[in-house]
Amino acid sequence: MRRHLQLGAVFLLIFVTSGIRAQLQLKHDKPKAEDLSWMWQYTQPADGGNGSGLLNDVRLKALLQAHFTAPQTFWSNGKSLPETIFEFLGQSRSVVADDNRYFVATGCVAQFCPNRGLLWIDVGSAHPLFVFAATNWIAESKATDQAGSTYTLWVFASRALDPAHLPQPLTRSIAPWATEPLADNTVEQIANVILVDPDGQPHPIQPADLGIGQTKKQTEQKANS
Known part of the structure; x- marks a missing residue:
């Protein structure tokens, strides 16, 4: 009887110790939340931020390389x-904080500003979502300074997104940006929207999926008022 009790105690000790080790291992393996707080400094000054400083911060290059792994075929073979993102933000326009959670940087290609870029990051999430959007002029259409010239909007995400349920904070940033008037007061006509998964799989979606149709009407009404 005594021997049985001793064996039972040994087995119980082994079981408890194994459980503790497993819990410690799980805690040890749990990935740390990515610290992106360094990005907020570039949203100052409040009238447009410091895009040049952001683009020259070596941490940005490493960040883009880590989160944007899809190939791109629409710009410079x-x-x-990540290199394309730098080009499309090359002539910086703004770096802002949206709702103290979402980091939004915009710009355009330095030598061809009708081609514009937007970098959107959900900094407040434990697993941040990174999205890059770019307008690319369709060369077969009219010249960029002519009414009716058309563009393809490319949207790259760091993880696969459901086109039918895109994050509302994301569409809230992309829609007004995609339809804001250019320097000559023309509004780019978005003819196609391509959502690209991290593995490079493209998904044609409708501009309305990003809320672009409604925002475009509001923009045109303001321009004509």
């Missing part, structure tokens, strides 16, 4: 998506 052979360039990676």
